[in-house]
Amino acid sequence: MASVLGLGALAALAAIVFLPVNRRPFFHDGAEKLLDYDEAVKAIKALAAAAPATVRRKCTLQLLEHGRPTKRVFVLLHGLSNCPAQFSELGRQLFERGHNVLIPLLPYHGEEDRLATEWGGLTGDSMLEAGNVAADLARSLGENVIVAGLSVNGATVAWMAQNRKDLYKAVLLAPFFAPFNLPDLAFLPIERLLLRLPNMFFWWDPRQRENVLGPAYAYPRFPTRVIGETMFLGRAVLDESRVFPPQCPWILAITSASDTAANNVVTEQLIANWRALRPNGIQTFEFPADQQIPHDFVDPNQPNQQIDIVYPKLIELLEN
Numbered sequence: 001m002a003s004v005l006g007l008g009a010l011a012a013l014a015a016i017v018f019l020p021v022n023r024r025p026f027f028h029d030g031a032e033k034l035l036d037y038d039e040a041v042k043a044i045k046a047l048a049a050a051a052p053a054t055v056r057r058k059c060t061l062q063l064l065e066h067g068r069p070t071k072r073v074f075v076l077l078h079g080l081s082n083c084p085a086q087f088s089e090l091g092r093q094l095f096e097r098g099h100n101v102l103i104p105l106l107p108y109h110g111e112e113d114r115l116a117t118e119w120g121g122l123t124g125d126s127m128l129e130a131g132n133v134a135a136d137l138a139r140s141l142g143e144n145v146i147v148a149g150l151s152v153n154g155a156t157v158a159w160m161a162q163n164r165k166d167l168y169k170a171v172l173l174a175p176f177f178a179p180f181n182l183p184d185l186a187f188l189p190i191e192r193l194l195l196r197l198p199n200m201f202f203w204w205d206p207r208q209r210e211n212v213l214g215p216a217y218a219y220p221r222f223p224t225r226v227i228g229e230t231m232f233l234g235r236a237v238l239d240e241s242r243v244f245p246p247q248c249p250w251i252l253a254i255t256s257a258s259d260t261a262a263n264n265v266v267t268e269q270l271i272a273n274w275r276a277l278r279p280n281g282i283q284t285f286e287f288p289a290d291q292q293i294p295h296d297f298v299d300p301n302q303p304n305q306q307i308d309i310v311y312p313k314l315i316e317l318l319e320n
Helices: 002-018 037-049 084-096 124-138 152-163 184-196 224-241 264-277 307-319
Strands: 062-064 070-077 100-103 142-150 169-173 201-203 221-223 250-256 282-287
Touching (some): 070 152, 084 100, 084 307, 100 124, 124 224, 184 224, 221 224, 224 264
Parallel strands (some): 169 250, 250 282
Antiparallel strands (some): 201 221
């Protein structure tokens, strides 16, 4: 009996790890029509007003607009467990340089209850929907739309870079496609495990738990299923990049050699795939290891932050 149970357990594990995940391809059909400026602002404000009442005030969608279309408009997509406040300071500086700026809220994020569990239901589709809707609306706010996504939303922007030709530039900021130091052979099995096993929450810092250092608006733990969803989205982009050239005319990937959260090797592979099929219009920049730039190099409220080094370079690259 024990041997039968053991074989059954091995068969179940093999099914979890080796059977492909049957999902429809990620898709976005784009905006039905291009709104005029005032219509777009009204639609964006309606989107902000639709946020749950439980969302923190500083975590609602942010729109910094000059009352007219600008040559460049920036869409800034925040990272996992964070909220638009993460980009507030960078957004302010870009706005003061003459650009319209839109910082949308990722679904289930920014809640007053930092131990909320609903965000364990975040999917690759919902990440893409939030980012694509914001990019669609931003097309009415300026001539050239630049979308920048941090960490897991770096995977969102990578999908946009692969599939959208109506954006001017796609910017991947410390993109997360797989955990740091995860071997290539483990990428697919881990992804499938995370997608199929019961969802669990882990502390970013098990020693500090809910008292983890950092901004008060960021959640102190993360759901395993969402990591699996992000890996699934990232792999979908990688698979496409081996066959089709990216559609976005300009692509920029910014990483840090000191990043201990994201797997930069996967980012390098994606860039190599893109350059093999379309050598032009793809730029990379890496903050060197001796600068000790953390994974989240955007939020001034994160510990060990060095925005005095990061922001000047970031703005230079974003405006280039």
